[in-house]
Amino acid sequence: HLSARDGYAPLNSDFDNFYIRRLQLRINDCFRRPITGVPGRFITLLDRKSDDFNLSFKMTGTTTETLNMSSYNYLGFAQSEGECADAVEVATKKYGVSFASPRGDAGTSELHVEVENLVAGFVGKESAMIFSMGFGTNATTFPALVGKGCLIISDELNHSSIRFGARLSGAVIEMFKHNNINDLERVLRERISQGQPRTHRPWKKILVAVEGLYSMEGTMCNLPEIIALKRKYKFNLFIDEAHSIGALGMQGRGICDYFGIDPAEVDILMGTFTKSFGANGGYVAGDKALIDKLRVTNAGTLFGEAPSPPVLVQISSALRLIIGDIAPGQGQERLERLAFNSRYLRLGLKRLGFIIFGHDDSPIIPLLLYNPAKIPAFSHEMLKRKIAVVVVGYPATPLISSRARFCVSAAHTKDDLDRLLAACDQAGDILQLKFSSGIAGGR
Numbered sequence: 001h002l003s004a005r006d007g008y009a010p011l012n013s014d015f016d017n018f019y020i021r022r023l024q025l026r027i028n029d030c031f032r033r034p035i036t037g038v039p040g041r042f043i044t045l046l047d048r049k050s051d052d053f054n055l056s057f058k059m060t061g062t063t064t065e066t067l068n069m070s071s072y073n074y075l076g077f078a079q080s081e082g083e084c085a086d087a088v089e090v091a092t093k094k095y096g097v098s099f100a101s102p103r104g105d106a107g108t109s110e111l112h113v114e115v116e117n118l119v120a121g122f123v124g125k126e127s128a129m130i131f132s133m134g135f136g137t138n139a140t141t142f143p144a145l146v147g148k149g150c151l152i153i154s155d156e157l158n159h160s161s162i163r164f165g166a167r168l169s170g171a172v173i174e175m176f177k178h179n180n181i182n183d184l185e186r187v188l189r190e191r192i193s194q195g196q197p198r199t200h201r202p203w204k205k206i207l208v209a210v211e212g213l214y215s216m217e218g219t220m221c222n223l224p225e226i227i228a229l230k231r232k233y234k235f236n237l238f239i240d241e242a243h244s245i246g247a248l249g250m251q252g253r254g255i256c257d258y259f260g261i262d263p264a265e266v267d268i269l270m271g272t273f274t275k276s277f278g279a280n281g282g283y284v285a286g287d288k289a290l291i292d293k294l295r296v297t298n299a300g301t302l303f304g305e306a307p308s309p310p311v312l313v314q315i316s317s318a319l320r321l322i323i324g325d326i327a328p329g330q331g332q333e334r335l336e337r338l339a340f341n342s343r344y345l346r347l348g349l350k351r352l353g354f355i356i357f358g359h360d361d362s363p364i365i366p367l368l369l370y371n372p373a374k375i376p377a378f379s380h381e382m383l384k385r386k387i388a389v390v391v392v393g394y395p396a397t398p399l400i401s402s403r404a405r406f407c408v409s410a411a412h413t414k415d416d417l418d419r420l421l422a423a424c425d426q427a428g429d430i431l432q433l434k435f436s437s438g439i440a441g442g443r
């Protein structure tokens with residue numbers, strides 16, 4: 001029976017702060033309830049008692065099917081039917097569900113080699129290496145790339161896995177303002193010369209880290225201008241394409257494809273299989289020499305379990321579909337549908353008078369709620385209309401730029417998006433969210 005008087009603090013004693021605790025208690029949103037089945041075009045939620053705010057709530061035994069605007073299912077591959085699902089079923093029978101070994105021991109199968117070759121070809125790099133987890137890809141790759149005496153320059157809104165990996169690396173970390181090329185150049189100028197003659201570089205390596213498409217903002221990195229700075233300041237460039245791979249570009253090959261930039265300009269392209277491919281895990285792609293080095297220095301793959309067979313086959317089938325090796329035309333159709341849906345929903349929300357963030361071609365569409373008190377209310381209004389949305393607030397966003405985030409999918413039909421627009425129209429009036437009425441973010 002240890003007590004605070006003995007100087008004992010339970011492990012969870014400092015987990016809560018005022019804002020997080022208050023907001024969590026009040027959020028009676030879709031995802032304070034487990035889902036059943038596939039997170040595809042629709043998602044089914046287990047119902048709970050409406051007055052039950054505890055995390056360990058009691059289920060009522062009933063379910064609600066909702067239109068799913070929440071999952072990262074850009075190309076509609078998070079389904080349990082179709083070519084991918086059939087191939088996964090066959091592979092699971094053949095290989096089981098685990099290789100029961102890290103890659104370096106008995107865990108490298110023909111499936112890993114196949115996926116790595118497909119990924120490298122798809123992103124336009126010599127070599128690729130895959131990981132069981134997207135988060136772990138960044139968390140373990142940064143320490144393998146850079147260390148003490150190196151400088152990482154990171155966009156301030158980079159994903160937590162990048163921040164995590166960067167801190168773990170021991171390199172010095174500098175941030176620049178989100179997507180602000182002038183601020184990036186300021187950091188480069190200040191940190192590279194540091195008052196020394198221009199020929200002197202006080203860093204072993206300099207790594208600039210950005211994302212292709214930012215998941216809370218729907219913004220794209222300004223790749224052409226970053227490449228221009230790279231030529232001038234001669235740094236290494238790392239791009240996290242978790243949300244852009246499969247989702248951007250005429251061929252779905254990500255941010256380089258979108259801007260028509262040769263992938264050779266980027267030193268390391270990272271991505272995940274959890275968004276556009278309906279699978280699990282991540283990859284890094286680069287020159288052969290770099291990837292060969294990573295294979296023997298990355299602790300995550302040296303000591304962690306290799307990606308599993310069903311996951312690998314889901315990835316390879318999805319990639320083949322996108323490329324057109326399987327069911328020619330279907331991949332292209334999905335890409336076009338996603339591009340159309342993204343623009344259609346964005347335009348529709350703007351017309352209704354909402355304030356939304358992000359690039360016109362982004363399938364991530366954040367709708368500003370501003371006031372944190374409107375987070376649960378918006379979620380609730382959507383759920384009443386059988387639509388599942390993700391709502392985000394502090395600390396993931398600044399306190400007063402709370403938002404809802406829609407993830408558009410190629411699996412959505414125009415009718416689905418019209419249904420969402422009608423629901424937003426009503427909820428926007430009820431919660432006074434529309435800018436054109438002159439009171440956005442107000443009462």
Ligand code: PMP
Pocket residue numbers: 133134135136138159161211215240242243272273274280281282
């Ligand atoms: N990078 C970015 C930019 C992400 O958004 C995410 C997850 N949302 C990850 C990495 C981690 O990927 P995963 O969820 O596949 O582990």
